[in-house]
Amino acid sequence: MQVPASFAYERASSVRDALDLLRRHGPDARPIAGGHSLLPMMKLRLAEPTVLVDLGGLAELAGVAIEGTNIRFGAMTRHADVLASPVVAEHLPILVDAERVIADPLVRNRGTVGGSLCQADPSEDLSAAFSALRASVVISGTNGDRVVAVRDFHRGPYETAVAHDELVTDVLVPIRPRTGSAYAKVERRAGDWAVAAAGAVLTLDGDRIADAGIGLAAVGATHFVAVEAEESLRGAPATPASFTTAGALAAEHVRPVADQRGPVDYKRHLVEVLVTRTLTRAAARARGEA
Amino acid sequence: MEITVVVNGRPHTRDVEPRLLLTHFLRDELSLTGTHWGCDTTTCGACTVRLDGVPVKSCTVLAVMADGARVDTVEGLATGWGEGDLDPVQQGFMTCHGLQCGFCTPGMLMTSRALLDQDPDPSPETIREAISGQICRCTGYENIVRSVRWAAEAEQAARATAASTEASGVSS
Numbered sequence: 001m002q003v004p005a006s007f008a009y010e011r012a013s014s015v016r017d018a019l020d021l022l023r024r025h026g027p028d029a030r031p032i033a034g035g036h037s038l039l040p041m042m043k044l045r046l047a048e049p050t051v052l053v054d055l056g057g058l059a060e061l062a063g064v065a066i067e068g069t070n071i072r073f074g075a076m077t078r079h080a081d082v083l084a085s086p087v088v089a090e091h092l093p094i095l096v097d098a099e100r101v102i103a104d105p106l107v108r109n110r111g112t113v114g115g116s117l118c119q120a121d122p123s124e125d126l127s128a129a130f131s132a133l134r135a136s137v138v139i140s141g142t143n144g145d146r147v148v149a150v151r152d153f154h155r156g157p158y159e160t161a162v163a164h165d166e167l168v169t170d171v172l173v174p175i176r177p178r179t180g181s182a183y184a185k186v187e188r189r190a191g192d193w194a195v196a197a198a199g200a201v202l203t204l205d206g207d208r209i210a211d212a213g214i215g216l217a218a219v220g221a222t223h224f225v226a227v228e229a230e231e232s233l234r235g236a237p238a239t240p241a242s243f244t245t246a247g248a249l250a251a252e253h254v255r256p257v258a259d260q261r262g263p264v265d266y267k268r269h270l271v272e273v274l275v276t277r278t279l280t281r282a283a284a285r286a287r288g289e290a
Numbered sequence: 291m292e293i294t295v296v297v298n299g300r301p302h303t304r305d306v307e308p309r310l311l312l313t314h315f316l317r318d319e320l321s322l323t324g325t326h327w328g329c330d331t332t333t334c335g336a337c338t339v340r341l342d343g344v345p346v347k348s349c350t351v352l353a354v355m356a357d358g359a360r361v362d363t364v365e366g367l368a369t370g371w372g373e374g375d376l377d378p379v380q381q382g383f384m385t386c387h388g389l390q391c392g393f394c395t396p397g398m399l400m401t402s403r404a405l406l407d408q409d410p411d412p413s414p415e416t417i418r419e420a421i422s423g424q425i426c427r428c429t430g431y432e433n434i435v436r437s438v439r440w441a442a443e444a445e446q447a448a449r450a451t452a453a454s455t456e457a458s459g460v461s462s
Contacts, residue, residue, distance in 0.1 A: 006307070008308060009352070035351065035355065039351075104422050105422060106346055107332060109345060110351070191422065
């Protein structure tokens, strides 16, 4: 039987209240959203917070909405709500692709956008997808809000830019015209963490690529992105040859580790195939073909 | 800390440790052992209950997180002790052999009930997706999918009968 170590429990009544509680209880207090990353770690005693500050009641942090030129995701938006969102379906197919392969429907009913990003697991799919989208993260503290690019948000495995007395409140994704996106993952069995996963975002200008974002999960890509591959695409023609080149570049620059999910060569091969494949799909979607 | 959870329509107040998981709250505090405790790792789904209507794995929810919430377990599905009092999903599992050992069944029933409440006519594909967070080692899932389809069709037939009875009542 897996039992977490003892802790005290507080339920936050507002963002302000949550911040006060986190500050008052110090660095060993942790916010808890859906709990589907933190509770398993607590059961294994890999995490032993002394106080949990439950954000479950903060309805103000839930929801997906268009706000100006951005799509705003409240940090407490559940995976299931991302998957069901018509705004996401219209503008961000990469997130629909990704959410379909994140864990299983029951986990998606609890797990949240903010919790996923803050867990900062190197295999986490939303981190790769939001990095491909060049999203930004709103972090609230008692002294106000700051906005951090998601590509600067992850400081390493399980480490983020969020201080112990701060909270992620929103994720902002810019809406771009003539843009398509896609995500693909190889997993050992349904609902598992990725062996390797890739997300691609392409903005087209006629037959040329105006901008590209490529996110990678589980393969040791710094900040979850493939910058060399992105660079190779900027200004290039939107053709299969460009996508294949980008796939090869991405595979060359990742640093996967051999583990029970597979050896290094296999993971590199997956990166090449998945990057090429998602770029192809993203281009088709940008052209309105898929 | 003291919490009150409305389980199967009845409020239950208990003083619990914050680290008590919802599964153990239901099984050990309320003696509702229909909710099974399986893998302990959010994998198998045997512990699935509905939390404010939404199916969740209760081994990964703290009881204190359910304070003030509504929880529905397998014990709340049937309306009485007779065979006819069973929920259509229970009748479906019985009719189509949706279980052998029965360990996964309470969780499967809760997810199936939640699915049919949202989508009264789910395709086999939709059913497979809905139960994809739950593991059954007996049936190979085929009979579970058939059981849920059986329940969907039984409920549709019942609704059609009710509607036609109502219509004939109005016309006469």
